[in-house]
Amino acid sequence: MTQPLHLGHSRPRKEGRAKVTGAAHYTDDVRMEGLLHGATVRSPVPRGILRGIQFGDGIPWNEFVIVTAKDVPGDPMVALIEHDQPFLVADRINHAEEAVLLLAHEDRFLLERARAAVRLEIEALPPLLDLEDSLACKEVVWGQDNLFKELLIEKGEVDSVWKTAAHIVEGEYRTGAQEQLYIEPNGTIAVADAGGVTVWGSLQCPYYVHKAIKSLFNLSDDQVRIIQMETGGGFGGKEDYPSLIAGHAALLSMKAGGRPVKIIYDREEDMVATTKRHPSRTRIRSAFDTEGTLLALDLDFAIDGGAYVTLTPVVLSRGAIHAGGPYRCANTRIHARAVATNTPPHGAFRGFGAPQSLFAIERHMDVAAAQLGMDPIALRKRNLLKMGDTTATGQIIKETLDLPGILDRALEKLDYVSKKHQYDITNRASAPIKKGVGFAVFMHGCGFTGAGETYLASVAGVEGRSDGKVYVLAASTEIGQGTNTMFSQVVAEALRVPMECVEVAQPDTAVVPNSGPTVASRTCMVVGKLVQDAAQGLRQTLVQSGLLPEPYDGEAFSRAVKAYLEKFGRLKAYSQYSTPPHIVWDDQLYKGDAYTTFAWACYAAEVIVDTRTFEVKVEDFVALQEVGRVLNPVLAEGQIEGGVAQGIGYGLSEQVVWNNGRMANGQMTNYIMATSADLPRIRVYFEENPYALGPGGAKGIGELPMDGPAPALLNAVQHALGTTLPREIPLTPERLMEILEPSNA
Amino acid sequence: MKGQAPGCRVHTPASLAGALELLAAEKGVWRPLAGGTDLMVPFAAGKLPFMDFLNLWGLEELRGLEISEDAITLGALSTYSEIRNHSLLQREFPNLVQSAWVTGAIAIQNRGTLGGNLANGSPAADTPPSLLTYGAEVQLQSIAGSRWVPYENFHTGYKQTVMLPEELITRIRIRRPKGNNFHFFRKVGTRKAQAIAKVCVAAYARVEEGRVVEFRLGLGSVAPVPVRARTVELMVEGCVVDTLLIAAARTALMEDIRPIDDIRSTAKYRRTVAANVLGQLLEEMVEHFDRMA
Amino acid sequence: MARLLDVIREELDLTGTKEGCGEGECGACSVFLDGKLVNSCLVPAAQAQGAELRTIEGVADGEQLHGVQAAFLECGGAQCGICTPGMVMAAVDLLRRCPQPDEAQIRDGLAGNLCRCTGYVKIVDSVASAAKRAVAVAEQALQAGAGANP
Structure with missing residues (x-):
């Protein structure tokens, strides 16, 4: 076998030069002739009926483009899973900050004054703001029973176990909403005229926007064109929401006779109005035998979906499937529900339901270890999945899997065992500083859940162009994670040419096929494979045409591409996803192969707790994972480090403060993500175990690092303080104080 | 981004005298603007009720630092960076230097000014507790003349000060510590940098012959204004160091602070942590003087 | 009263300087003003009069x-x-x-x-x-x- 030319090597970021020089073009950097700025008038209340709209004095309203729900030409609802979320409120208001009216003007300062001068007359209704209240149907705000989706995963006979089990451990765990906090706020530009609608935007999924705009304007496929601009972070936050903003900008442009309209959210608008991670509550009842073998797991997993369905059923599904953790358990029941409340819809955020349920189970394992009087390592090792075992959905683990080894090696990197022993002794002293170590073992399913990839049937391709280079054609977007570089490496490898011979076409629905959304840790493993297959096809075409004699270098390859184009006019190859035959999933019973494969990990953390201020400082963090083959070590490490940082925030500081259904701390000053001074050096280790169906043996990697930090940190806090009570994240100093000093005035 | 009032005016005076004349001539019209780090945020968000700004940034009269035998006098436009990097301040006024270090981050510290920080009147600002420990005085000047106000009397209520509309802060004077002294500063913020204090505690103590002869305790984010904890100070002053009653001092502190719940923290947390940090500081103080003895 | 950031991005059309928050928190708008690092979203343009400005484009x-x-x-x-x-x-x-x-x-x-x-x-x-x-x-x-x- 030949040595890889590119795969496994840290090739520099393809668009890196443009980014470090400031030349990269983001949506707000686009300049257009005749541009209008758009703004959104939003509901101040979480629930009510819109009775009227008043336009205040002192504003030249005749200069403004004004759009209401009455102006919508096609489907007034955003086309996604359910068509229940309106682009603009017609009469019913279902969440604070819901869009009611749109304004456009060329002077954005006047526009801002106008926005403030619109008065909405609203008959307020009692809002439903709490997950438990929604489950109890204290108000019914969606459908018959507030239930967006309910799932049941069953394996074995859970109820047969309780009577005879040596230990029953119960616990309830909660996770809060989390803001994606990409540093570039949401924004789009749209032109809607007789020819159709064109959108430029900061977005993850061009074809989601394409679908939504088509149905909003009743247009055909080729009348709608979506172009992704350089995108300053997404993390799920630009998965579904851009459809709404693009629709708003396009409606304004239509009303403005086709003038381009730009809507850029400012930070607060982005934070208070757009999606966040679903808050969750998980109840776990578990049974163990005297040795610590897990006999039964009964899980009640509930998430708050906010006011509309959006992506919630899929989030629930991934959360439920991951809820049992990486454990072998013959008797498992996972009851999962997603409910409606009158908060802005919760949506996609890196991990997509799994960080919530994995927090619960991995925290629960340490609670159980304490109750059983066992070491948390030993308890886990008795129960960790291995090859041949089945997951909660009955999926058989068919690849080699060494979770105990992953666990041991992660703990060794942290020096866990000796630190644990040492702190057990030093923490007994009366000093206010306590130290602790903790860890979590977990997995993340790669690609879409269940039959998702089968339904998507994604297509990606490559094209030789007249500059002699090969362009990757995919709707999968570069949002910082390294798509451009990874695709280029995969294609350059398949073509056996230098990196310079490969470019990635700007995602533009007029040019690229639908390779599916940029989500679910699928871009490398699923789309990368398609791109690789297509590139192999293109190379074969060139070789068989006789224009590319082997061996060849980059220049010879470019000449061959040009020659082929001159002779045949066109050089393109596509590949479409088809489900591997051994992958079987039953969407009704929730049984079978939930994912084609999983990435596996153990994360270990050391914390220092100041019991005077209840601050938890992360002193050391080890992230060790098996992700198939690593295609680009620097990019892969960067993904893990960034995900861990978000996970640390999720666990300790990133609290969304709600006030009557509205985020009250919608400023970067008050929503606390870490600065460089707050974080330790995150230490990343990969164990490679090539995955047969991924390009170059790669699995998905993007979301995995979001899952482990929160439980590892709280387990370390449990060790430091000797209490199992921390069960809710973020574990802010205020929350920790309430645990340690509940009665203190 | 949000709106900026197109009708707003910025006047840049050529001199301090010019600035004071304008303030006197058009009373209450002009809002002094120093480095902009506080004002520009609500301004850009369209949340400022006033439209006319008096740009002080270029006034050299408000810069610089004077050193006398007893005191240091800082120009109102002294930036956090200037304070942070000044070797004499580092030596003699560690609380002030530390509070400059923890205000925002470098880019903020290059623009934010001491005078602006005081005029803005936020109870969560980081320099006030330190200034309170150093017996700071604030010079207010108008065309009619100038007056020195003890900083502890400067704030009269939430974001309210003793300043008259025609006055500017021109200088801040702090007394140089003498003798056998101890300094303490701790900001408990929402994070390590770019943070707003949830509780901020600063203290200065001087000991003569084993007895605390001077003790000043300043706190931020625990009341509508930065406060001196008088009850605690009275308790500690005059005590023999080794007989300090730390538990009693912690209890007494509750007389001096009136924290609230807000989006950053809770009243209970602020009370608990203020007391805990006071305990920490008194312990460290006792240790410090014991070591010196 | 324009912010220095708006002058840089809109009048000078130097779009390498970014706006992430508009409140001096994220630092995406950092530039050098007379050699000092500042958040251009917090600097009134009037205070940059006569000063030397250096943005990412000049690095x-x-x-x-x-x-x-x-x-x-x-x-x-x-x-x-x-x-x-x-x-x-x-x-x-x-x-x-x-x-x-x-x-x-x-x-x-x-x-x-x-x-x-x-x-x-x-x-x-x-x-x-x-x-x-x-x-x-x-x-x-x-x-x-x-x-x-x-």
């Missing part, structure tokens, strides 16, 4: 990347890139004040610039690498000088 020397930029490219310091211009400015500022920073000094020096992608590790490494490279370049220059001047 590279033509096609030649600044050492900090080259290090960001090589070490993976840029991901989505939206914080990168401001981060590069903060790093250049840090190395000017403190040419050989340790990790804690780097973390302090960059603490005014938020990055949501990297967890800061690769950024810290980029700055450390740029500092090291600067030393190497200086030593080379010294040796070359010594050789030329026996």
Whole structure:
């Protein structure tokens, strides 16, 4: 076998030069002739009926483009899973900050004054703001029973176990909403005229926007064109929401006779109005035998979906499937529900339901270890999945899997065992500083859940162009994670040419096929494979045409591409996803192969707790994972480090403060993500175990690092303080104080 | 981004005298603007009720630092960076230097000014507790003349000060510590940098012959204004160091602070942590003087 | 009263300087004003009158990347890139004040610039690498000088 030319090597970021020089073009950097700025008038209340709209004095309203729900030409609802979320409120208001009216003007300062001068007359209704209240149907705000989706995963006979089990451990765990906090706020530009609608935007999924705009304007496929601009972070936050903003900008442009309209959210608008991670509550009842073998797991997993369905059923599904953790358990029941409340819809955020349920189970394992009087390592090792075992959905683990080894090696990197022993002794002293170590073992399913990839049937391709280079054609977007570089490496490898011979076409629905959304840790493993297959096809075409004699270098390859184009006019190859035959999933019973494969990990953390201020400082963090083959070590490490940082925030500081259904701390000053001074050096280790169906043996990697930090940190806090009570994240100093000093005035 | 009032005016005076004349001539019209780090945020968000700004940034009269035998006098436009990097301040006024270090981050510290920080009147600002420990005085000047106000009397209520509309802060004077002294500063913020204090505690103590002869305790984010904890100070002053009653001092502190719940923290947390940090500081103080003895 | 940021982006059409928050928190709008690092979203344009302004567009020397930029490219310091211009400015500022920073000094020096992608590790490494490279370049220059001047 030949040595890889590119795969496994840290090739520099393809668009890196443009980014470090400031030349990269983001949506707000686009300049257009005749541009209008758009703004959104939003509901101040979480629930009510819109009775009227008043336009205040002192504003030249005749200069403004004004759009209401009455102006919508096609489907007034955003086309996604359910068509229940309106682009603009017609009469019913279902969440604070819901869009009611749109304004456009060329002077954005006047526009801002106008926005403030619109008065909405609203008959307020009692809002439903709490997950438990929604489950109890204290108000019914969606459908018959507030239930967006309910799932049941069953394996074995859970109820047969309780009577005879040596230990029953119960616990309830909660996770809060989390803001994606990409540093570039949401924004789009749209032109809607007789020819159709064109959108430029900061977005993850061009074809989601394409679908939504088509149905909003009743247009055909080729009348709608979506172009992704350089995108300053997404993390799920630009998965579904851009459809709404693009629709708003396009409606304004239509009303403005086709003038381009730009809507850029400012930070607060982005934070208070757009999606966040679903808050969750998980109840776990578990049974163990005297040795610590897990006999039964009964899980009640509930998430708050906010006011509309959006992506919630899929989030629930991934959360439920991951809820049992990486454990072998013959008797498992996972009851999962997603409910409606009158908060802005919760949506996609890196991990997509799994960080919530994995927090619960991995925290629960340490609670159980304490109750059983066992070491948390030993308890886990008795129960960790291995090859041949089945997951909660009955999926058989068919690849080699060494979770105990992953666990041991992660703990060794942290020096866990000796630190644990040492702190057990030093923490007994009366000093206010306590130290602790903790860890979590977990997995993340790669690609879409269940039959998702089968339904998507994604297509990606490559094209030789007249500059002699090969362009990757995919709707999968570069949002910082390294798509451009990874695709280029995969294609350059398949073509056996230098990196310079490969470019990635700007995602533009007029040019690229639908390779599916940029989500679910699928871009490398699923789309990368398609791109690789297509590139192999293109190379074969060139070789068989006789224009590319082997061996060849980059220049010879470019000449061959040009020659082929001159002779045949066109050089393109596509590949479409088809489900591997051994992958079987039953969407009704929730049984079978939930994912084609999983990435596996153990994360270990050391914390220092100041019991005077209840601050938890992360002193050391080890992230060790098996992700198939690593295609680009620097990019892969960067993904893990960034995900861990978000996970640390999720666990300790990133609290969304709600006030009557509205985020009250919608400023970067008050929503606390870490600065460089707050974080330790995150230490990343990969164990490679090539995955047969991924390009170059790669699995998905993007979301995995979001899952482990929160439980590892709280387990370390449990060790430091000797209490199992921390069960809710973020574990802010205020929350920790309430645990340690509940009665203190 | 949000709106900026197109009708707003910025006047840049050529001199301090010019600035004071304008303030006197058009009373209450002009809002002094120093480095902009506080004002520009609500301004850009369209949340400022006033439209006319008096740009002080270029006034050299408000810069610089004077050193006398007893005191240091800082120009109102002294930036956090200037304070942070000044070797004499580092030596003699560690609380002030530390509070400059923890205000925002470098880019903020290059623009934010001491005078602006005081005029803005936020109870969560980081320099006030330190200034309170150093017996700071604030010079207010108008065309009619100038007056020195003890900083502890400067704030009269939430974001309210003793300043008259025609006055500017021109200088801040702090007394140089003498003798056998101890300094303490701790900001408990929402994070390590770019943070707003949830509780901020600063203290200065001087000991003569084993007895605390001077003790000043300043706190931020625990009341509508930065406060001196008088009850605690009275308790500690005059005590023999080794007989300090730390538990009693912690209890007494509750007389001096009136924290609230807000989006950053809770009243209970602020009370608990203020007391805990006071305990920490008194312990460290006792240790410090014991070591010196 | 325009913000310096708006003048830079809209009047000067230098769009490398980014707006991430408009409240001086994220640092994406960092520029040098009279050699000092500032958040241009918090600087009234009137206060920049007559001052020397340097934005990200003025950091590279033509096609030649600044050492900090080259290090960001090589070490993976840029991901989505939206914080990168401001981060590069903060790093250049840090190395000017403190040419050989340790990790804690780097973390302090960059603490005014938020990055949501990297967890800061690769950024810290980029700055450390740029500092090291600067030393190497200086030593080379010294040796070359010594050789030329026996």
